[in-house]
Structures are given as C-alpha cells and as structure tokens.
Amino acid sequence: MALIETLLEPLSYEFMRLSLITAVVVGLTASTLSVFVVLRGWSLLGDAISHSVLPGLALSAAFNLPLTVGGAVAGVVASVLIGFVESRTRVRNDTAIGIVLTGAFALGLVIISRLRPTVDVFHILFGNVLGVSAEDLVITTAIGFLVILLVSLFMKEIVSFTFDPMFTHVVGLPSALIQYSLMIMMSLTVIAALQTVGIILVISLLVAPGATAQIYARNLGQMIAISLAVGVFSSVAGLFVSYYFAVSSGGTIALTATLIFFTALALKRR
Numbered sequence: 001m002a003l004i005e006t007l008l009e010p011l012s013y014e015f016m017r018l019s020l021i022t023a024v025v026v027g028l029t030a031s032t033l034s035v036f037v038v039l040r041g042w043s044l045l046g047d048a049i050s051h052s053v054l055p056g057l058a059l060s061a062a063f064n065l066p067l068t069v070g071g072a073v074a075g076v077v078a079s080v081l082i083g084f085v086e087s088r089t090r091v092r093n094d095t096a097i098g099i100v101l102t103g104a105f106a107l108g109l110v111i112i113s114r115l116r117p118t119v120d121v122f123h124i125l126f127g128n129v130l131g132v133s134a135e136d137l138v139i140t141t142a143i144g145f146l147v148i149l150l151v152s153l154f155m156k157e158i159v160s161f162t163f164d165p166m167f168t169h170v171v172g173l174p175s176a177l178i179q180y181s182l183m184i185m186m187s188l189t190v191i192a193a194l195q196t197v198g199i200i201l202v203i204s205l206l207v208a209p210g211a212t213a214q215i216y217a218r219n220l221g222q223m224i225a226i227s228l229a230v231g232v233f234s235s236v237a238g239l240f241v242s243y244y245f246a247v248s249s250g251g252t253i254a255l256t257a258t259l260i261f262f263t264a265l266a267l268k269r270r
Contacts, residue, residue: 010240015130018133018137019130019249020236021137022129022132022140022195023129023196023235023236023238023253025144025192026140026144026192026196026197026205026235027205027232027234027235028148028231029144029148029189029192029193030189030202030205030231031205031209031210031230031231031232032148032151032227032228032231033151033182033185033186033189033206034205034206034207034208034209034211034213034227035213035224036151036162037186038207038210038211038213038214039162039163039210039214040161040162040182042186043203043206043207045082045097046206047101048078048098049075049078049187050202051104051105052074052075052078052101052104053070053074053075053078053190054074054107054108054109054112054124055070055074055104055107056069056074056075057070057071057074057124057194058070058108058111058112059111062111062115062116067194071190071194071199072188075184075190076187078100079184080183082096082100083176085099124199125200126201126250126251127196128195129197129250130239130242130243132195140196143188143191143192144192147185147192150181151185154178157173157178158182161173161175161178161179161182186206189206190202193205196250197249197253201250201251201253204254204257205234205235205254205257208257208258208260208261209227209228209234210227211261212227212230212264213230215261215264215268216264230257231257234253234256234257234260237256238252238254238255238257239252
C-alpha cells in the first residue's frame with residue numbers, strides 16, 4: 001500500500017495531472033507516426049523538421065503570439081522546402097534535409113539572439129511538461145486528435161506510400177500529397193510535443209517507439225500496437241522519474257524511450 005501511495009502521490013497536484021494527460025497524448029500522437037517514420041526511413045527528416053520550427057517559435061515568442069502558430073507555420077514551410085528541393089533539383093534527399101535543418105536552426109538562433117524573447121529557450125529546446133497549463137493541454141489534445149484522425153482515415157493510402165511510393169503513384173493515388181501531408185503531420189506533432197520533450201528530443205518519440213516495435217512485430221498491426229505502448233509508457237514513466245528525481249522531464253522521457261529500444265534489442269539477440 002505504501003508503494004502505491006508513493007506512486008500516486010504526485011497525482012494529488014493539479015500540475016501533475018495536467019502533465020500526465022499531456023504526456024499520454026503526446027506519446028500516442030508521436031508513436032502513431034513513429035511507425036511510418038521508421039518504415040519510410042524518415043528519421044533524419046523528423047530531426048530536420050523538429051529543428052526547423054525554431055525560427056517560428058522564436059518569432060512568436062518575441063511578438064507575444066501563440067508558439068503553436070509560429071512553430072506550425074515554420075514546420076510546414078520547412079517540409080515544403082525540403083520536398084521542393086528534392087523534387088526540383090538534383091540534390092539528394094539527405095542533402096536537402098541537412099541544408100534545411102542547419103539553415104532553419106541557425107536562423108532561429110539568430111532571431112533569439114537579436115530579439116531576445118522572454119520565453120525560456122531551454123524549455124523550447126528540451127521541454128518542461130511539469131509546467132504545462134490547461135491551455136497547453138487543450139492545444140496538444142487538439143493537435144493529437146487531428147493527427148491520429150487523419151492517419152486513421154487515410155491509413156490505406158499512407159501504408160501504400162510508406163512501402164512503395166512509385167506503386168502509389170501508378171495506381172492513381174496522390175503520392176506527393178500524401179508525402180507532404182505526412183511531413184506536415186510530423187510538424188504538428190513536434191508542436192504538440194513542445195512542452196513535453198522540446199524540439200530537440202522529440203525525435204526520440206518519433207523514432208524509438210517504431211524502431212522498438214519493428215524488432216518484435218510480425219505485421220503492421222502489431223507494429224502499431226507495440227509502438228503505441230512504448231510511446232505512452234515512455235512518456236508516463238519518464239514524467240514520474242523527472243518528478244521524483246527533480247530532473248529534466250524531456251530528458252527522462254527521451255531516455256526512457258531509448259532504454260526501452262536497447263533493452264528490446266538486447267533481449268531479442270539472446
């Protein structure tokens with residue numbers, strides 16, 4: 001009983017209850033996309049998009065605008081720019097991603113150093129789920145619901161594109177639209193995860209759950225289920241660890257997801 005009371009004690013605080021719900025929503029949203037990010041080989045792309053929202057966040061903070069607005073716009077612009085460079089030039093995908101990633105992140109740093117926004121840059125980069133507000137929860141939940149709904153409604157099209165973009169195009173499906181839609185959903189997920197793990201560590205939730213699921217899953221359904229379980233568990237466990245040990249919530253959530261992956265990998269090799 002004492003152990004249970006100790007574990008439930010944090011939930012007596014309102015900020016912890018808000019943080020827990022937010023962590024679960026982010027875990028579900030990111031791990032849903034994680035399956036397709038891993039299968040498509042988009043880990044670097046996810047990293048690029050997460051870094052690319054910094055200019056939008058910096059401008060929003062400097063002019064007292066909602067961070068979600070600036071971040072979402074910057075993420076969408078970066079996604080379109082990467083796709084444009086890849087499709088309209090001879091530049092390879094990884095090169096286009098690298099250029100946009102470094103350029104956008106550098107622009108964000110320049111804006112921050114020049115305008116000096118009042119928000120804590122550390123929290124933007126690495127998250128602070130223990131400081132989430134009711135408004136943040138509403139925004140995160142709305143984004144999460146939208147992303148999961150879109151994936152559910154267009155699952156067949158997304159799966160087809162993930163495994164074979166050329167076949168998707170041949171059978172008459174809008175492969176380019178599917179690609180850009182997935183990239184935009186990744187941008188929205190980064191914004192949803194802003195308070196939880198920040199824009200630097202969000203890649204852990206976009207990659208680790210799907211990668212862990214890929215080790216054990218025998219079909220797509222199993223992979224999605226395992227990914228969801230890993231994403232939610234990582235978020236919740238990381239949140240409680242950060243509370244009890246007074247350390248970065250973003251760091252503990254990302255570290256938990258990483259440890260689960262390596263544990264699963266080690267057990268599979270035995």
